[in-house]
Amino acid sequence: MEKKEKIESQILKLEEKYKDSGQDLSSYLDGLLYQRYLTYWDYIHLDTLLSLQVPRTHFPDEEIFIMYHQITELYFKLILHEQKQIVDDKSQELNFFLEKVNRINSYYKALISSFGIMIKGMEREQFLQYRMALLPASGFQSAQYRMIELYATPLENLVHHSERDDFSAEDGIDELYEHIYWKKGATDVVTGEKTLTLKQFEYRYTPRFIRITNSVKGHTIYEKYQNLNEETKSNKTLIDALKALDINANVNWPLMHLGSAYRYLDRENGTVAATGGTNWKEYLPPSFQKVIFFPEIYSKEELNNWGKQWVEHTFNPHKK
Numbered sequence: 158m159e160k161k162e163k164i165e166s167q168i169l170k171l172e173e174k175y176k177d178s179g180q181d182l183s184s185y186l187d188g189l190l191y192q193r194y195l196t197y198w199d200y201i202h203l204d205t206l207l208s209l210q211v212p213r214t215h216f217p218d219e220e221i222f223i224m225y226h227q228i229t230e231l232y233f234k235l236i237l238h239e240q241k242q243i244v245d246d247k248s249q250e251l252n253f254f255l256e257k258v259n260r261i262n263s264y265y266k267a268l269i270s271s272f273g274i275m276i277k278g279m280e281r282e283q284f285l286q287y288r289m290a291l292l293p294a295s296g297f298q299s300a301q302y303r304m305i306e307l308y309a310t311p312l313e314n315l316v317h318h319s320e321r322d323d324f325s326a327e328d329g330i331d332e333l334y335e336h337i338y339w340k341k342g343a344t345d346v347v348t349g350e351k352t353l354t355l356k357q358f359e360y361r362y363t364p365r366f367i368r369i370t371n372s373v374k375g376h377t378i379y380e381k382y383q384n385l386n387e388e389t390k391s392n393k394t395l396i397d398a399l400k401a402l403d404i405n406a407n408v409n410w411p412l413m414h415l416g417s418a419y420r421y422l423d424r425e426n427g428t429v430a431a432t433g434g435t436n437w438k439e440y441l442p443p444s445f446q447k448v449i450f451f452p453e454i455y456s457k458e459e460l461n462n463w464g465k466q467w468v469e470h471t472f473n474p475h476k477k
Contacts, residue, residue: 216287218279225274226296233301235264240308244376251389254381258398265405272413276420284421293354296414297343300362305406307369310379310450317341318447330370334363338446379451396454403450408443408464415442 172182198204209227212219239257246253306315316324317338324333343355351359382390382399389395443464452460 212287213290214287216283218283219287221274221279222284222287225271225278228271229268230299230301232264232268233299233305236261236305237301237308239264240305240378243378243381244308244373246381249381249385249389251385251392251395254385254389255392255395255398258378258395258402262398262401262405265402265410269405269409269413272417275417276413279421281421293352293357295343295354297339297354298358300358300365303339303362303366304369306448306450307366308373308377309402309406310377311374312337312370314379314450314452315448318445330367330374334367334370338448379453382451383453399451399454406450407446407448411443411446 168182171185175182175185210220210223212223239260243254243257311326312330312333313321313324313326313328315338316333316336317340320336324336340351340355343352343358344350345352382395445464447460447463449455449460449463455463
């Protein structure tokens with residue numbers, strides 16, 4: 158009898174749910190009867206997913222390169238999924254904030270630990286050949302990675318460190334965006350000309366980046382932290398989690414790319430250019446960029462020494 162009563166209760170709830178849809182519950186139940194059983198492969202669109210790897214050359218390792226970057230973008234989407242929840246949250250509860258930051262850190266840890274696939278998982282000679290078919294595409298053009306930064310901290314914290322002291326929150330978003338640090342990574346240091354990689358990227362994504370920046374103004378993760386009550390704000394577990402996020406995003410992740418760049422692009426007789434023309438030796442080292450999402454939580458000494466744990470010979474096989 159208890160089971161029957163439960164089913165009757167569920168039916169009443171379903172009738173309530175669908176009463177405003179213009180169809181009665183009986184029609185929806187008919188649809189349920191006709192519907193095929195859900196399968197794993199249909200649910201995650203497995204066939205579509207496995208068809209998205211389309212190499213441009215015949216080199217086998219190019220498929221590894223494609224898949225790894227696609228996996229990376231899915232992890233970036235997971236990070237953004239958590240960031241948006243923090244930004245949209247009105248409760249300002251410690252446990253909620255901490256849970257989301259910890260999830261983001263777990264995604265970064267997976268990304269960082271998996272980067273050995275890029276560093277050791279491909280033949281160097283294959284890479285140096287198939288990469289020529291990829292010009293001017295570059296991982297520099299990852300829009301989700303830039304979105305992560307925009308959700309994390311106000312735009313003035315992303316201005317290139319050499320100009321950061323000249324700008325503040327009082328400056329307009331358009332002006333701050335023009336001086337964002339990553340643009341210098343794809344600009345010719347001699348002529349000041351933007352690479353095609355950067356021009357393509359700006360044309361495709363600048364309107365979206367500006368919309369996001371406007372929508373999160375005053376509500377980035379850093380600003381959400383700053384608006385917490387003093388007791389929550391001084392919580393050591395939360396501070397440690399935010400520091401870990403900063404280190405993962407702005408030190409450890411760039412270091413993995415730096416290691417990969419040295420593995421594939423550095424030679425004793427000269428450096429091989431990146432596919433997008435980025436000046437990677439100046440762009441990737443964290444101590445050169447000093448991108449810090451949450452500057453308030455660090456001491457002056459920590460800020461001054463940011464990213465200096467990078468040691469060139471760790472990544473440069475020609476250094477002894």
